[in-house]
Amino acid sequence: MKKCILKFGGSNFLDLEGYGRVARHIAQRLAAGENKIVAVVSAMKGETDSLKAQMLAVNKEASPSNLDAALAIGEMKSVCLLEAAVSRLGIPVTSLNGYGLGIRTNSDFGRATVESVDPGPIRSALQEHDVVVAAGGQAIDQSGRLTMLGRNSSDLTAIVIASMLDEHACEIYSDVPGVYTADPYLVPAAQLMPEIAYGTIAQMSRHGAKVLHHRAVDYAKKHSVTIICKALTGDGVVTGTTVTDHGNAGSVTVAREAVVIWFASVAERDNLWALLDQHDITTIRLKPNDRPGLCVMTDTDFAKQLAAVAGVPTVSIESTMAVTELDPPVLGVHLVGDYGRAISLARQIHDRMYPEQFLVDTD
Numbered sequence: 001m002k003k004c005i006l007k008f009g010g011s012n013f014l015d016l017e018g019y020g021r022v023a024r025h026i027a028q029r030l031a032a033g034e035n036k037i038v039a040v041v042s043a044m045k046g047e048t049d050s051l052k053a054q055m056l057a058v059n060k061e062a063s064p065s066n067l068d069a070a071l072a073i074g075e076m077k078s079v080c081l082l083e084a085a086v087s088r089l090g091i092p093v094t095s096l097n098g099y100g101l102g103i104r105t106n107s108d109f110g111r112a113t114v115e116s117v118d119p120g121p122i123r124s125a126l127q128e129h130d131v132v133v134a135a136g137g138q139a140i141d142q143s144g145r146l147t148m149l150g151r152n153s154s155d156l157t158a159i160v161i162a163s164m165l166d167e168h169a170c171e172i173y174s175d176v177p178g179v180y181t182a183d184p185y186l187v188p189a190a191q192l193m194p195e196i197a198y199g200t201i202a203q204m205s206r207h208g209a210k211v212l213h214h215r216a217v218d219y220a221k222k223h224s225v226t227i228i229c230k231a232l233t234g235d236g237v238v239t240g241t242t243v244t245d246h247g248n249a250g251s252v253t254v255a256r257e258a259v260v261i262w263f264a265s266v267a268e269r270d271n272l273w274a275l276l277d278q279h280d281i282t283t284i285r286l287k288p289n290d291r292p293g294l295c296v297m298t299d300t301d302f303a304k305q306l307a308a309v310a311g312v313p314t315v316s317i318e319s320t321m322a323v324t325e326l327d328p329p330v331l332g333v334h335l336v337g338d339y340g341r342a343i344s345l346a347r348q349i350h351d352r353m354y355p356e357q358f359l360v361d362t363d
Contacts, residue, residue: 002035003126003165007136007158010045011175012232013078018044022173023085025232026131030091036126038165040134040158041082043074048151064109064305068138068148072098075135075154083133093131096121098138098146103160105139105147111279111302112139112147114156114219119164134161150299155216163223170225172212177231178240179204179211182252182350186343189350192240195247200326206282207297207324207333208255214298215280217243250327250353252346258322259300260335261307262315266292272312276303284322284333291315295335297322325349 006026012018026037048071055062055070062070079095086093102121105112125132136154141147149156155172162170179201180190198221205214211229220227220243227243263269269285269292276283276296281303286293296303307314321342325332336342 001126003167004029004034004037005040005158005162005165005167005170006037007040007154007170007172008042008082008232009154009172009174010042010047010078012173013042013044013081016081019078019081019085020088021232022082023089023091025237026086027089027091030130036130036132038122038126038132038134038161039082039086040136040154040161041075041078042136042152042154043078047074047077065107065145068109068112069146071148072135072138072146075137079133079135086131086133091131092129093133094125094129095133095135096125097135098140099144101134101139101157101161102164103139103157105141105149107141107143107145107147108279108302109147110305111150111299112141114139114149114160115142117160117164122161122165150213150215150302152210153213153215155213156219159216159220159223159225159227162225163219168225169228170220171228171230173230173232174211175231176211176229176240177238178229179209179243180251181249181354182346183209183254186254187252187347187350189347189354189356191354193247193249194240195242195244196249197245197247198243200248200251201243203326203331204251204253205298207326208253208258208322209251212243221245248328250325252350252353253324253326254342254346255297255322255324256339256342257300258295258297258320258335259304260286260293260295260318260320261303262291262293262318264291264313264315268292268313269294272307272310272314275306275310275312279306281306295320295322295333297324323349325353327353 102118182190184190202217229241282297
């Protein structure tokens with residue numbers, strides 16, 4: 001049975017028409033010869049933040065498990081909408097959310113880790129339907145409680161499903177066709193990279209790039225799943241970047257949601273650094289001046305949750321932005337408090353990496 005794994009990020013669902021557009025693409029793929037399709041979907045753009053705000057408005061100290069159960073509603077809603085859109089086209093379709101995907105995790109609510117998979121539920125669904133719509137970013141723990149795999153982790157769900165179904169490729173659809181040398185919305189001169197290595201894009205992701213989730217990339221590398229980055233546009237599908245074992249280029253990333261945690265002592269800082277490192281959270285130990293600090297690049301909510309659970313005392317937590325220059329072997333991080341200055345610095349670094357080549361008109 002030929003199966004195709006497609007993942008559609010929230011940028012594909014800016015409005016309800018987005019579900020119709022994705023459904024039509026799925027229909028075209030089936031008409032072109034695909035036998036079965038698993039479509040992994042994210043929540044509509046902004047839905048997760050809205051759900052989180054509602055939860056915290058009711059209880060600022062809502063438990064992580066309570067938050068996971070609430071945030072998962074965004075993907076569940078998206079699944080229902082796409083199933084309805086596909087069904088309207090007369091295509092046999094069903095859907096599965098975290099309770100039925102066959103993915104089991106540990107109980108690290110907010111950023112759970114996949115521990116085991118059972119392809120049975122998805123295989124059974126594909127036997128009876130041409131399309132299975134799967135909720136991204138969610139699973140259940142060993143006690144059957146809903147868990148979230150982290151923010152922007154629908155990529156990971158798609159890669160896990162591809163691997164568990166013995167498929168060696170997964171297509172990721174976002175609002176850009178691939179991986180660029182910088183965020184093209186922030187750095188207009190950014191260049192599309194046709195091919196990039198797993199390790200390179202994972203490092204970019206760990207420092208703020210949001211094209212692919214770094215844990216999804218790590219899982220893809222471990223299980224030999226090729227990632228193909230695409231965009232669904234009004235003119236059709238644009239294929240930009242293939243993620244494999246090959247390809248390397250310099251890049252600039254901007255982590256807009258980084259935080260700096262300040263401590264009373266170096267020992268307290270290093271205790272949290274070691275804990276976060278165990279959970280694969282990218283941090284930078286800042287050189288102590290008046291006080292030691294730790295910059296958390298990504299997964300900031302989960303990092304603060306771990307600090308609270310572990311009882312590591314902190315002095316204060318401040319929001320910041322981290323501009324990272326990744327040009328092997330160089331890795332330089334600049335902390336910038338002002339958004340405008342962060343973008344300006346990113347553009348300056350990118351211009352230095354990729355100086356424009358001016359053509360001389362000799363006519």
